[in-house]
Amino acid sequence: MQKLRQVLVEHAIATKVTAFEEELKMALPKEVEAAREADCRSYPLYKFVREELGTAMLTGEKVRSPGEEFDKVFTAISQGKVIDPLFACLSGWNGSPVPIC
Template sequence: MIMEPDSLAPDKSSIYSSYVKAAKKMLEMDPLQKPKQDRYAPRTSPQWLGPQIEGTPVGVSMDNARLAIVAIGKLMFAQFSELVNDFYNNGLPSNLSGGRNPSLDYGFKGAEIAMLRQVLVEHALKNVQNEKNASTSIFQKIAAFEDELKVVLPKEVESARVSVENGNATIPNRIKDCRSYPLYKFVREELGTELLTGEKAKSPGEEF
């Protein structure tokens, strides 16, 4: 359904994996050292000297772990950026975004696909006999549901978008219940900043 993660960013994944391996190796070693000893004492060693803590090994281990986490975050961002691109998702629906072009949104499409697949597979395994019947099979109903969705959804989404843009949304904005609403209200009403959709030539910085 989607491309392999390594094929989306193969040049980055090899670099990031080296950070992960280095951090893992450092975490497998004990940062507690014996006096005047340059090497780490492995966790399998019977020598445990609690108060002999060297700042450098601990700092290096923490820094390598930080670099590994940052690298993983960048790799995830790069992969999800590709997953929301309609060119790579083989016709799968994109996440809802602020604009009409779903490829502008960086969402967790890959995770959503995996979760949906897991739900469908579990349902099919629990209802093996019903899956043989066309009237009760969930997999055989997917095609009919997709055809119906292609007809109805574009009109409903556009209608809802127009209502929101005109300030006449059917469902009120629930951000009013959040503690950060005063800041949101200041940005939207006082400064007049509009929702970013990627459809206007005006950049966000020009609105201030």
């Protein structure tokens, strides 16, 4: 009985978490999320890693190892492809300390 109870409670919690995640996705449309990220100084690096390299968030929904995503980034760094996005992060910076996000 205890094992059955534990399984039922875990399932109920997982269901609540999934429903909450869906509510958050609906509350924060992609356009608003992208605009918020675009205001961040490190956005050029984020955009490069997500869009140009095609990495995805590791949410557990897809079968993908962190090593696969890491390899994409490591290869880009090794080939010097990250230099332009890095300089884009620094453009307009006057040398004074600022929050990076």
